[in-house]
Amino acid sequence: MSEATFIIDAMHCGACTGRVERALLAQPGVQNASANLMARSAHVEFDGPADLESLKTALDQAGYPGRLKEEMASGPSAAERQMQEARQLKRQFLTALALTAPVFVLAMGAHMIPGMHHLIANTIGIEASWWVQMILTALVLAFPGRVFLRIGVPALLRGSPEMNSLVAMGSLAAFVYSALVTLAPGLLPESARGVYFEAAATIVTLILLGRWLEARAKGRAGEAISRLIGLQPKTARVQTENGVEERPIEELVPGDILLLAPGERVALDGVIAEGAGHIDESMLTGEPVPVAKSEGDPITGGTVNGESALSYRVTATGGDTVLSRIIAMVEAAQGAKLPVQALVDKVTRVFVPVVMALSLLTFAIWMIASMGFSHAFVAAISVMIIACPCAMGLATPVSILVGTGRGAELGLLFRRGDALQRLSEVAVVGFDKTGTLTEGHPALTDLEPLADLPEAEILALAAGAEARSEHPLARAILAEAETRGIAHAPVKRVKALSGKGLRAQAEGAKLWIGNAGAMEEAGADIAPFAERAKALAAKGRTPVWMSLDDRPVALMALSDPIKAEAREAVDALHKAGKQVAMVTGDTRATAEAVGHDLGIDRIEAEVLPDGKRDAVESLRQIGPVAFVGDGINDAPALAAADVGLAIGTGTDVAIEAAEVVLMRGDPNGVAMALELSRAVMRNIRQNLFWAFAYNVALIPVAMGILVPFGGPGLSPMLAAGAMAFSSVFVVTNALRLRRALR
Numbered sequence: 001m002s003e004a005t006f007i008i009d010a011m012h013c014g015a016c017t018g019r020v021e022r023a024l025l026a027q028p029g030v031q032n033a034s035a036n037l038m039a040r041s042a043h044v045e046f047d048g049p050a051d052l053e054s055l056k057t058a059l060d061q062a063g064y065p066g067r068l069k070e071e072m073a074s075g076p077s078a079a080e081r082q083m084q085e086a087r088q089l090k091r092q093f094l095t096a097l098a099l100t101a102p103v104f105v106l107a108m109g110a111h112m113i114p115g116m117h118h119l120i121a122n123t124i125g126i127e128a129s130w131w132v133q134m135i136l137t138a139l140v141l142a143f144p145g146r147v148f149l150r151i152g153v154p155a156l157l158r159g160s161p162e163m164n165s166l167v168a169m170g171s172l173a174a175f176v177y178s179a180l181v182t183l184a185p186g187l188l189p190e191s192a193r194g195v196y197f198e199a200a201a202t203i204v205t206l207i208l209l210g211r212w213l214e215a216r217a218k219g220r221a222g223e224a225i226s227r228l229i230g231l232q233p234k235t236a237r238v239q240t241e242n243g244v245e246e247r248p249i250e251e252l253v254p255g256d257i258l259l260l261a262p263g264e265r266v267a268l269d270g271v272i273a274e275g276a277g278h279i280d281e282s283m284l285t286g287e288p289v290p291v292a293k294s295e296g297d298p299i300t301g302g303t304v305n306g307e308s309a310l311s312y313r314v315t316a317t318g319g320d321t322v323l324s325r326i327i328a329m330v331e332a333a334q335g336a337k338l339p340v341q342a343l344v345d346k347v348t349r350v351f352v353p354v355v356m357a358l359s360l361l362t363f364a365i366w367m368i369a370s371m372g373f374s375h376a377f378v379a380a381i382s383v384m385i386i387a388c389p390c391a392m393g394l395a396t397p398v399s400i401l402v403g404t405g406r407g408a409e410l411g412l413l414f415r416r417g418d419a420l421q422r423l424s425e426v427a428v429v430g431f432d433k434t435g436t437l438t439e440g441h442p443a444l445t446d447l448e449p450l451a452d453l454p455e456a457e458i459l460a461l462a463a464g465a466e467a468r469s470e471h472p473l474a475r476a477i478l479a480e481a482e483t484r485g486i487a488h489a490p491v492k493r494v495k496a497l498s499g500k501g502l503r504a505q506a507e508g509a510k511l512w513i514g515n516a517g518a519m520e521e522a523g524a525d526i527a528p529f530a531e532r533a534k535a536l537a538a539k540g541r542t543p544v545w546m547s548l549d550d551r552p553v554a555l556m557a558l559s560d561p562i563k564a565e566a567r568e569a570v571d572a573l574h575k576a577g578k579q580v581a582m583v584t585g586d587t588r589a590t591a592e593a594v595g596h597d598l599g600i601d602r603i604e605a606e607v608l609p610d611g612k613r614d615a616v617e618s619l620r621q622i623g624p625v626a627f628v629g630d631g632i633n634d635a636p637a638l639a640a641a642d643v644g645l646a647i648g649t650g651t652d653v654a655i656e657a658a659e660v661v662l663m664r665g666d667p668n669g670v671a672m673a674l675e676l677s678r679a680v681m682r683n684i685r686q687n688l689f690w691a692f693a694y695n696v697a698l699i700p701v702a703m704g705i706l707v708p709f710g711g712p713g714l715s716p717m718l719a720a721g722a723m724a725f726s727s728v729f730v731v732t733n734a735l736r737l738r739r740a741l742r
Contacts, residue, residue, distance in 0.1 A: 001031065001045055001046070001047050002045070002046055002047060002050075003043065003044070003045050003046075004043075004044055004046070004052060004055065004068060004069075005041055005042070005043045005044075005068070005069040005335075006041060006042045006044070006055070006056075006059065006066030006067065006068060006069070007040060007041050007066060007067050007068075007069055007072055008020060008035070008040055008041065008042055008059065008064050008065070008066045009040055010063065010064045010065065010151060011035065011037055011040050011064060012037075012151070012162065012163055012164055012390065013037070013162050013163035013164075013348070013389040013390045013393050014037065014344060014345070014347075014348030014351070014389045014390070014392050014393025014394075015160075015161075015162040015163065015348050015349065015351060015352050015389050015393075016035075016037070016064065016162050016163075016393075017035035017036070017037050017042075017345070017348075017393060018035075018345055018348055018349045019062055019063075019064065019160055019162075020033075020035040020042050020059065020062065020064050021033045021034065021035050021042070022062075023058045023059060023061070023062035023064070024042060024044050024055060024058060024059070026058065027046070027050050027054055027055060027058050028048065028049045028050060029046050029047050029048030029049045029050030030044060030045070030046045030050050030055075031045045031046060031047065032044070032045040033045075034335065034336070034337050036334070036335045036337075036397050037393045037394060037397055038218065038334070038394060038397035038398050038400075038401050039331075039334060039335055039397070039401070041069070041335060042059075042066065043335055052068065062158075062160075063151075063154055063155055063158055063160070079219065079222055079223075079225070079226035079229070082215065082218055082219045082222060083219060085215050086212060086215035086216050086219055089208060089211050089212035089215050090212050092143075092144035092147070092208050092212075093144070093205065093208040093209050093211075093212045095143060095144045096140050096144035096145065096201070096204055096205040096208050097205055097209075099136045099137075099139050099140045099144075099201065100136070100137075100140055100198075100201040100202055100204075100205040102132070102136060103132075103133045103136045103137055103140075103197055103198050103201045103202075104198050104201070104202060106120065106129045106132060106133055106198075107133060107195070107197060107198035108198055127182070130178075130181070130182045130195050130197070131182060133178075133195065133197035133198065133201075134175075134178065134179055134182050134195075134197055136197075136201065137175055137178075137197040137198075137200050137201045138175070140200070140201045140204050140205070141171060141172070141175060141200065141201075141204065144204065144205075144208060145171065145204035145208075147164070148164045148167040148168045148171065148204065148207075149168050149172070151164040152164030152165040152166070152167060152168030152169070153165070153168050156168070156169070161352045161353065161356060162352055162389070163352065163388070163389050163390055165352065166352060166355060166356070166384045166385065166387060167203065167204070167207055167384075167385065169356075169384055170200075170203055170381045170384040170385045170716065171199075171200040171203045171204055172200070173377075173380075173381055173384075174196040174197070174199045174200035174203070174381055174716065175196075175197065175200040177196065177377065178195035178196050178197045178200070181193050181194065181195050182195060194374050196377075196378070196381075196716070198717070199378075199381065199715070199716040199717055202716075202717040202720060203385055203716055203717070203719075203720040204720075206717070206720040206721045206723075206724045207720055207723065207724045209724055210723070210724025210725055210726075210727060210728055211724070211727075213724075213725075213728045214727045214728050214731055217728065217731035217732055217735060218398070218731060220735055220738075222401060222405065223405070223738075224330070224402075224404075224405025224406060224408050224409055225327065225330055225331065225334070225405055225408070227409075228283075228302075228323065228326060228327050228330065228408060229327060231265065231283055231301075231302035231323060232249065232265075232267070232301060232302055232321075232323055233249065233264075233265050233267045234248065234249060235247060235248055235249065235267075236249060236252060236258045236267035236268070237258060237259040238252065238256050238257065238258055238259075239257040239258070239259060239311060244259060249267055249268065249317075250318075252267070252268060252314055252317055253314065253317060254314050254315055254316065254317060255313060255314060256313070256314045257273055257311055257312070257313055257314075258270065258311065258312055258313075258314060259309070259310075259311050260305045260309065260310040260311065260312060261305070261309055262277075262305060262306065262307045262308060262309060263304065263305060263306075263307070264304070264305050265302065265303070265304050265305070266279070266299050266300060266301050266302065266303045266304070266305065266312075267301055268301045268314050268315075268316060268317055268321055269298070269299070269300055269301050269314070269315050269316040269320075269321045269322055269323075270298070270299055270301075270312035270313050270314045270315050270316075271296060271297065271298055271299070271312060271313050271315055272293055272294065272295050272296065272297050272298075272299060272310055272311075272312045273295065273311045273312055273313045274295065274310065274311045275294075275295070275308055275309060275310035275311060276292075276293065276294035276295065276308060276310075277292075277293060277305060277306045277307065277308030277309075277310055278290035278291065278292055278293065278306035278307075278308075279291050279293050279299055279303050279304065279305060279306065280303060280304040280305075280306065281300065281303045283302050283303060283304075284300055284302070284303060284322070284323075284326075284411070284663055290306055293310075298315070299312055300321075300322045300323065301316075301321045301322065301323045302322075302323040326408065326413060329413050329414070329415045329661070330404055330405065330408050330413065330414075332415065332416070332417075333400070333404040333413075333414040333415060333416060333417040333419075333420075334397075334400055334401045334404050334405070334417060335417070336400065336416055336417025336418050337396070337417070337418070338396055338400065338417065338418050338420065338421045338684070339418065339421055340396060340421060340681075340684060340688070341396045344392050344393070344395065344396060344688065347392060347692075348389050348392055348393055351387070351389045351392070352387075352389060355383065355384060355387040355699070356384070358383050358699065358703065359380045359381075359383040359384045360380070361703075362376070362379045362380050362383050362702075362703045362704065363376045363377065363379070363380035364376075365703075366379055366704065375704075375713075378713070378715065378716060379702065379703060379704045379713060381716045381719075382702040382703075382713070382714045382715065382716050382718075382719040383699060383702045383703055383719075385702075385716050385719040385720050385723055386695075386698050386699055386701075386702040386714065386719035386722055386723055387695060387699060387723070388691075388694065388695060388723045388726045388727065390726070390727040391687075391690065391691035391694060391695075391726040391727050391729070391730045392688070392691040392692065392695075394687070394691075394727055394730045394731060395684060395687035395688045395690075395691045395730055396684050396687070396688070398687070398730060398731050398734040399680050399683045399684045399687060399734045399737065400417045400420065400680065400684075401734070402683075402734045402735060402737040402738060403420060403676060403677075403679070403680035403683070403737050403740070404417060404420070405738075406676065406737055406738055406740050406741070407673070407676055410669075410672060410676070410741060411648070411662065411663035411664045411669065412660065412661075412662060412663070412669055412672060412673050412676060413648075413660065413661040413663060414659070414660055415658065415659050415660065415661065416659045419643050419659040419660055419677075420676075420677045420680050420681065421677070421681060422624065422642050422643050423626060423643045423660065423673060423674060423677040424674070424677040424678045424680075424681045425624050425642075426578065426623070426624045426625060426626040426642060426643060426674070427578065427579065427622050427623025427624055427625075428578060428579040428580070428581055428602075428619050428622045428623055428624075428625050428626075429573055429578050429579070429580055429581070429625075429626045429627075429628065429670060429674075430580075430581040430582070430583050430604075430615070430616060430619050430625060430626070430627045430628065430637070430641070431580070431581070431582050431583070431600075431627075431628045431629075431667070432582075432583060432584065432612075432627075432628065432629035432630065432634050432637070433560075433582055433583075433584035433586060433591065433594060434472055434560055434584070434586075435472065435630040435647065436628055436629055436630050436647055436667060437562060437563060437566045437582065437594070437598065437667060438560040438561060438562050438563060438566075438594070439560060439561045439562075439563055440472055440560065440630070441472065441475075441476075441560065441561075442472050442473055442475075442476040442542070442558040442559060442560035443476050443479070443480070443558065443559060443560075444476050444477060444479075444480040444556060444557075444558055445541055445557050445558065445559045446536060446541065446555070446556060446557035447459070447480075447554065447555075447556050447557075448532065448554065448555045448556070449553065449554055450529060450552045450553055450554055450555055451551060451552070451553040451554075453553050453554065456484070456486055457489070458546060458553065458554045458556075459477070459480060459481045459484065459486045460481070460486050460487060460488060460489040461489045461491065461506055461507075461511060461546070462477045462481070462513055462546060462554075462556070463477055463478050463481035463486065463488045463489070464488040464489040464490060464491035464504075464506065465491045465494055465502055465504045465506070465511055465513055466478055466502070466513070467488055467491075468494065469496070469502070472560065473542065473544065473558050476558045477544075477556070477558075489506060489507075490506070491504045491505065491506045491511065492504065492505045492506070493505045497514060497517075497518055497521065498608060498609055498610070499517070499585050499607075499608030499609055499610075499611075500514045500515055500517040500518040500521065501513050501514015501515060501517075501518035501544070502514060502518075503518075503521075503522075506548075507548075509548040509549050510522070510548070510549050511546070511547075511548060512524065512545075512546065512547045512548075513544065513545070513546050514544065514545065515543070515544070515545065515587065516533075516543075516545065516587070518545065519545045519547055519552065522547050522549070522550055523550040524545070524547035524549075524550045524551065524552045525550075525552070526545055526552050526555075529552065529555055532555060533545075533555060533587075534589055536555075536557040537587050537588075537589030537590040537593065538589055538593055539559075539593065540559065540562075540590060540593040540594050540597065541557040541558060541559045541590060542557065542558045542559070542560070542586055542587065542590050543555060543556070543557055543587060543590070544556040544557065544558060562594065562597065562598065563666070563667060565666050565667055565668045566598055566667050567597075567598050567599070568668060569666075569667035569668045569670060569671055570598050570599050570600060570667075571599070572668065572671035573670065573671055573674070574599070576671060576674055576675070578674070579601045579602065579622055580599075580600050580601050580602075581600065581601060581602040581603070581604060581619055582594070582595050582598075582600045582602075582603050582604065583604040583607055583612055583615045583616075583627075583637065584603075584604070584605055584607060585605075585606065585607055585608060585609070585633075586605060586606070587605065587606060588603075588605040588606055590605075591603050591605035591606075592605070602619070604618070604619075609633035609636070610636070612633065612634065612636055612637035612640075613636040613637055613639075613640040615637065616637050616640045616641050617640065620642075624642040624643075625641045625642050625643075626641055626642065626643040626644075626645060626670070626674075627640075627641035627643075627644055627645070628645045628646075628647070628662075628667065628670055629644075629645075629646065629647070629658075630646060630647035630665075634646075634657075635656075635657040636657075638657040638658045639657045643659055643660065644657055644658035644659050644660070645658055645659075645660040645661075645662060645669075645670060645673065646658035646660070646661050646662070647662055647665050647667075648661050648662055648663035648664065648665055660673055672741055675740075675741060676740055676741060679737060679740045679741075680737060683733065683734055683736065683737055686733055687730045687733055687734065690726070690729060690730060690733070691726070691730060694722075694726050698714070698719075698722060701713070701714050702714040702719055
């Protein structure tokens with residue numbers, strides 16, 4: 001399966017995104033296509049006969065030419081393109097305003113300024129005034145308003161009208177009719193000889209104002225991703241055989257030694273080669289406290305060095321760096337479609353044709369009602385102008401953009417945007433224990449010989465067997481042996497026993513290390529020592545047994561300190577109305593001791609790695625499940641949950657299986673992610689309510705439904721102003737998410 005992302009600048013409303021998706025999906029081999037109005041992009045997954053050229057051709061034929069994102073990598077960034085668009089719209093608006101102002105004064109001055117009508121009539125004359133208005137309005141349409149004609153008219157001719165088509169039709173209808181009155185008044189009855197140049201010019205000017213304000217707001221909405229991109233330096237100082245050289249980031253390769261001055265930003269991911277100091281990782285984790293680093297410790301591109309000079313060896317470049325992967329995650333999430341968007345897509349698909357039909361119906365009704373051509377004409381134009389599919393198209397993507405950007409600032413990375421909606425709906429949050437609720441750095445607290453073996457020999461055998469294991473409990477045994485200066489005993493044929501421990505060959509006997517399940521498999525009778533193990537487990541410690549053949553020789557206990565933030569995290573979830581569960585392979589007694597200390601509602605203990613998926617299914621009886629983990633053995637549970645959240649300090653396997661990454665390694669991030677998801681969904685509902693309510697309420701008013709009852713109609717100018725600011729409202733409302741969780 002191949003993937004590609006196209007940048008499509010011609011998308012301006014929800015109807016556009018639907019047409020782009022349908023054009024791509026119509027190509028043989030295309031499996032999925034998703035267009036994003038906010039990002040002006042379309043992501044497509046394809047195989048078989050489809051290729052990039054055929055996809056480009058399909059977009060061109062649909063009227064939405066696209067450029068591959070990779071082709072634009074050397075050009076302006078998305079943020080820079082947004083700024084350029086805002087500047088261009090500002091120029092267009094100011095030009096239109098300068099041309100429209102005299103048109104408005106000539107046309108409407110008599111209604112606002114006493115004596116203005118007589119002044120115009122006695123100076124240049126009414127007909128000359130119409131000529132001036134016609135020329136200025138023609139300039140408005142030909143230059144700043146050309147964008148509506150250039151996009152809207154071809155779309156109309158293709159039979160796929162969109163928002164620009166409505167603006168083009170409304171403004172052109174007003175202009176052409178008024179020009180006809182000016183140039184050939186004899187063709188029309190005297191009662192119909194009114195001009196509407198001010199309507200045509202003001203429509204264009206107000207909508208350009210709305211688009212300019214909208215573009216400015218969109219720029220602020222995308223600031224989070226812009227800041228992330230801006231974290232990477234353009235150059236770095238490289239230590240070479242000939243001294244120090246400054247090179248562009250693109251020319252660096254893994255293995256290069258880079259110099260890092262105090263206060264300088266780390267250019268690329270690497271490992272400290274020389275020196276020690278503190279690194280500010282707040283851009284990565286949201287945690288303001290600098291982290292101590294020394295030789296051999298990893299550092300991440302985009303973080304900031306403290307007060308010490310360092311050198312480090314590059315380990316990753318380009319798209320392989322943590323910062324690049326974070327940016328890719330955020331961009332992918334921002335381009336996602338939430339399930340709630342499906343209804344919006346269905347509405348916007350037919351919205352513009354329905355509005356055009358309503359406009360014609362309005363004209364026909366008022367003509368039949370003998371209200372006169374002018375009244376019917378103005379009402380029909382108002383209907384076309386007031387309708388706004390843009391607000392509906394922007395309602396969801398702009399909230400996702402701002403929300404996921406705010407999440408990135410807080411160290412919450414949503415790898416998939418639709419996780420926002422599902423996370424807001426979860427009823428129960430399940431946690432892995434080791435490394436998630438606990439520090440993940442257990443220590444050996446107890447060692448009790450059960451036979452005639454001395455402690456030193458027990459530790460030597462255990463360390464020899466665990467030497468190649470990455471399990472946290474194994475590291476605790478190895479650390480204790482190193483602390484005591486005990487050499488590893490020679491051990492052969494080590495085999496891991498999933499969820500139990502390990503088996504090996506040592507001193508001519510079978511060596512077994514693990515939990516009670518391992519001892520049962522070894523045939524070792526540990527019943528006489530069971531009470532001692534229970535006492536240790538009651539303190540929250542994990543009992544570990546050792547046997548030689550079927551003879552128990554030692555009982556060890558390891559303790560993994562509970563994270564300082566774990567209790568606060570559980571309390572926060574309870575306050576949010578969520579049930580909290582813990583899923584662990586530890587003994588029930590140990591798990592219950594930890595669970596009781598943290599106030600956890602439900603405990604699933606002695607769960608084998610393969611059984612974590614079943615544990616998630618069991619929790620689903622309560623409701624939708626979010627699961628939080630950090631290890632390889634958590635990957636099945638993360639994938640099985642409705643939403644998987646991975647601790648960012650965990651394994652790559654866990655992170656790949658999750659949809660949300662908590663970069664801090666702090667369980668408090670779970671409650672923060674839940675709160676952010678609720679805030680985003682609340683914001684989306686507000687936007688959708690506004691977008692639909694605006695159209696449902698004002699289209700009938702524009703049609704004149706209130707006129708028979710003595711109420712007002714809606715002039716094209718007021719309709720243009722309302723339409724222009726409806727999208728601005730949606731974007732501005734979404735910007736409030738930038739203050740979420742402050």
